[in-house]
Structure formats: C-alpha cells, structure tokens
Amino acid sequence: CLDWSSVTSAVVDMERDIGNALCAEEEDVHVFTHLSHFYGQGCSVYSTYLFRAGHTYKETMQRWQKLKAAGAEAIVRHGGTISHQHGVGTDHAQYLPAEKGELGIEAIKELCQMFDPDGRMNPGKLVP
Incomplete structure (x- = not known):
C-alpha cells in the first residue's frame, strides 16, 4: 500500500525503474499499473511487466529478478508496504x-x- 500523497510519484518512478531495468541487455520492458484496494490513507499499486524470455530458464529468472527488485525498491523508497494482503x-x-x-x-x-x-x-x- 502507498499513501495517497505518494501514489503518483511512486507509480512514475516504479514504471520508469522497471522499464529501465534491462537496458544493459538492450531489452525493452512494457510496464502497466493499476490501483486497487482503496482506503482512506492510500491504496495498493499493482504493476505488470512484459519482457522477452531469455534463452534459458536461468536467464529468464535473472531478468525477472531484476524487474522485481526495481519495482520493490521503488515502493520501499516511497514509504510503501510490500506485504499487503498476500x-x-x-x-x-x-x-x-x-x-x-x-x-x-x-x-x-x-x-x-x-x-x-x-x-x-x-x-x-x-x-x-
């Protein structure tokens, strides 16, 4: 969850960071986000990202881990929670x-x- 005051900046940063996470590999990432679980103080932010699979399972998993870390770090940087209902x-x-x-x-x-x-x-x- 993110406080309402930080939702916009967090989403912008998260989508940018996830989108750039595979630049070193010259890979494009398509990122889109939606808001859910609305509360008085804020809401949950869910981002989905599409990226090309690697040549091996290991390479694909390494890409996913970079993308996941970029998103999680942006949420934490903006004071959000990474644990919500799941x-x-x-x-x-x-x-x-x-x-x-x-x-x-x-x-x-x-x-x-x-x-x-x-x-x-x-x-x-x-x-x-």
Missing part, C-alpha cells in the same frame, strides 16, 4: 526491514518466538 513471502522478505524498521523486525521475532518457540513454522522464511 503477506511477505520469500521474494519480498529482503525488503521487510526497510518497511518495518528495526523495532518492527524485533517485534516480529519476539512474536515468532512466543508462538513458535521450536521454530517449526517456516523456519528462516520471514526472519532469520
């Missing part, structure tokens, strides 16, 4: 400290310890 997931976990801050991460660790003292539920997925 949760964090392993693709977004590296951005969680920027979103939650040191105190927030410590609180999450404490809650995990309280409710899962043996570390059985998805160990190492959300917090190290």
Whole structure:
C-alpha cells in the first residue's frame, strides 16, 4: 500500500525503474499499473511487466529478478508496504526491514518466538 500523497510519484518512478531495468541487455520492458484496494490513507499499486524470455530458464529468472527488485525498491523508497494482503513471502522478505524498521523486525521475532518457540513454522522464511 502507498499513501495517497505518494501514489503518483511512486507509480512514475516504479514504471520508469522497471522499464529501465534491462537496458544493459538492450531489452525493452512494457510496464502497466493499476490501483486497487482503496482506503482512506492510500491504496495498493499493482504493476505488470512484459519482457522477452531469455534463452534459458536461468536467464529468464535473472531478468525477472531484476524487474522485481526495481519495482520493490521503488515502493520501499516511497514509504510503501510490500506485504499487503498476500503477506511477505520469500521474494519480498529482503525488503521487510526497510518497511518495518528495526523495532518492527524485533517485534516480529519476539512474536515468532512466543508462538513458535521450536521454530517449526517456516523456519528462516520471514526472519532469520
């Protein structure tokens, strides 16, 4: 989610950054965005990007990771959340400290310890 005050600039930056993420490979990326989940303080921003697949699965995955990182970094830079209703997931976990801050991460660790003292539920997925 993004605050209303930053939606426009975040979308512009995100589409630009994703669109330029494969410039070094001389690859074009088509990016389009829509808003959803409207709240009083802001909304969710969903961007979709189309890009040419690489010659191998590994090359395609590396391209996708560059595009995903460009979008996530733009959201974090604009103070947005990367976890909304779908949760964090392993693709977004590296951005969680920027979103939650040191105190927030410590609180999450404490809650995990309280409710899962043996570390059985998805160990190492959300917090190290």
